[in-house]
Amino acid sequence: MKENRKILILVTQGIVGGTSTFLLELTQSLIDAGEDITLAYGSGEYIKERSTELNLKNIHLKWMGRTVNPLKGLMSFLEVRAVLKREKYSVIHLNSSNALIAGIAAKTIIRGPRVVFTVHGLSFLDKNADVSNLLKWAYGLGMRFLLLFVDRIVFVSNENYTRAKQKGIVKNGHVIRNGLKDPTFLSxxxxxxxxxxxxxxxxxxxxxxxxxxxxxxxxxxxxxxxxxxxxxxxxxxxxxxxxxxxxxxxxxxxxxxxxxxxxxxxxxxxxxxxxxxxxxxxxxxxxxxxxxxxxxxxxxxxxxxxxxxxxxxxxxxxxxxxxxxxxxxxxxxxxxxxxxxxxxxxxxxxxxxxxxxxxxxx
Known part of the structure; x- marks a missing residue:
């Protein structure tokens, strides 16, 4: 018997970009496979517009976005927690480090959803990132803390997974490479x-x-x-x-x-x-x-x-x-x-x- 799951896929920004493209196609493919999916996003209009065109269930999170402002972080936490309590999702799938605050929100709910986090890139932890070593250290420390609230961690490449283990960010994880439906091209x-x-x-x-x-x-x-x-x-x-x-x-x-x-x-x-x-x-x-x-x-x-x-x-x-x-x-x-x-x-x-x-x- 098929398990009845309601799944919330969440990303920090709904802007034009590779992650948005992939998540829109993943959402549609999961629905085609019989899953009940809602796509949630923060700032940006692209996911909203495409979700409407594709008739996908979607939620705009007013306070979700890239920020280090503690007040906005708190408001985002409360907003996500309210959504999770109202809809009773069984899985919440996070797709950016800023969205990890939703993982904390999920763990404050009794019998809350399982938390899955996809690492789409190591960003500040990468050796080529144009940031100071101090910021890399702080970012790594923050990631280790936030990942305590995650049940399953997914990497999109073996290279990222291997490097994350070497840096002590994770001990275990899954590798699922991105995919696409055959795109349509002009000649x-x-x-x-x-x-x-x-x-x-x-x-x-x-x-x-x-x-x-x-x-x-x-x-x-x-x-x-x-x-x-x-x-x-x-x-x-x-x-x-x-x-x-x-x-x-x-x-x-x-x-x-x-x-x-x-x-x-x-x-x-x-x-x-x-x-x-x-x-x-x-x-x-x-x-x-x-x-x-x-x-x-x-x-x-x-x-x-x-x-x-x-x-x-x-x-x-x-x-x-x-x-x-x-x-x-x-x-x-x-x-x-x-x-x-x-x-x-x-x-x-x-x-x-x-x-x-x-x-x-x-």
């Missing part, structure tokens, strides 16, 4: 027309303009490829800083809804991140069947079959050499694109949903 010609791009070589990326994505590296290398155009789709707090670095053949196109539809406009997709868990934008590029170049962080080596597309973090010589080879050989580009598309077949949203259902049940 190369349609995508370039809608983005007002020409017929030249396009080096492209999709991501938030934040320190994590390390776009200053990509912009700094653009001058080495004067016959190519570098475009970045996304928005964020580092726009002003990045604009000051641009010298010529780089364009920041801003936030575009369903940006992955335009991936086939790119001749190569570049992700020079400081740290990642399991990048959704990289996975989308694989589904699009285009070459990629990514820094050697997070789960990159677990995603790509052809590791020649990985370069050491911030290593300009390696990046330029690999990018030049892709530019100069159409046959090589086609070979990489085919290899990447074949790799994408391993990462279905249905497989990820099956693995999460097992975790919810244990």
């Amino acid at each position: 190369r010609e349609e995508a370039r027309k809608e983005l007002s791009l020409g017929n030249g070589f396009i080096i492209g990326s999709i991501g938030r303009l934040v320190s994590q994505k390390n776009y200053e590296f990509l912009i700094s290398q653009a001058e080495n490829f004067p016959n190519a155009e570098v475009i970045i789709i996304g928005e964020g707090k580092e726009r002003g800083k990045l604009e000051k670095l641009i010298k010529g053949n780089v364009s920041l196109l801003g936030e575009i809804q369903n940006a992955s539809r335009y991936l086939k406009a790119f001749d190569v997709f570049v992700l020079p991140s400081r740290y990642e868990g399991f990048s959704i934008s990289l996975l989308e590029a694989l589904f699009a069947g285009i070459p990629v170049l990514v820094s050697d962080v997070g789960g990159a080596q677990e995603i790509l079959s052809d590791t020649n597309q990985i370069f050491p973090f911030n290593n300009a010589e390696a990046f330029n050499s690999k990018c030049r080879r892709i530019i100069e050989s159409e046959d090589y580009r086609e070979s990489l694109g085919l290899s990447n598309y074949e790799s994408s077949r391993k990462f279905s949203i249905e497989k990820a949903a099956e693995e999460y259902i097992k975790v919810y049940r244990t």
Whole structure:
């Protein structure tokens, strides 16, 4: 007999991004598998809009957000606790460190829900994170405390899981790699027309303009490829800083809804991140069947079959050499694109949903 579960999936921000994309698809896949799912989110409109379009049950949490303000933290705690008491969820699935306050709220309720937490990336704990060692230490200490209120911990890559164990953050956990439903793409010609791009070589990326994505590296290398155009789709707090670095053949196109539809406009997709868990934008590029170049962080080596597309973090010589080879050989580009598309077949949203259902049940 099937266990009757009500599950609340919760994320700090409902903004455009890989985590939101994945959680929307996971929610739909879990519902298709017969689960009763509600998706809760804090600041941002993207999840709200997409949930409405997809007819998914959703809750906007007014006080949930990225903050170190203790008053807002208290209000978020009380808000989540009220939701959990009212709806009687059997599982609450958290998807960001700020959302861990909901785990504490759950444990204050008699016969409260089981708490599952997915670590989508180690952020401040990563060696490449652009923060002080003191802040890394404080963040790690806080994580260890908050994880005391979690029943099951999930990592999206073996690399993140192994490093978390080495740092003493966790002793045990599960690894469930992200997945996607086959995305829909515009053709190369349609995508370039809608983005007002020409017929030249396009080096492209999709991501938030934040320190994590390390776009200053990509912009700094653009001058080495004067016959190519570098475009970045996304928005964020580092726009002003990045604009000051641009010298010529780089364009920041801003936030575009369903940006992955335009991936086939790119001749190569570049992700020079400081740290990642399991990048959704990289996975989308694989589904699009285009070459990629990514820094050697997070789960990159677990995603790509052809590791020649990985370069050491911030290593300009390696990046330029690999990018030049892709530019100069159409046959090589086609070979990489085919290899990447074949790799994408391993990462279905249905497989990820099956693995999460097992975790919810244990």
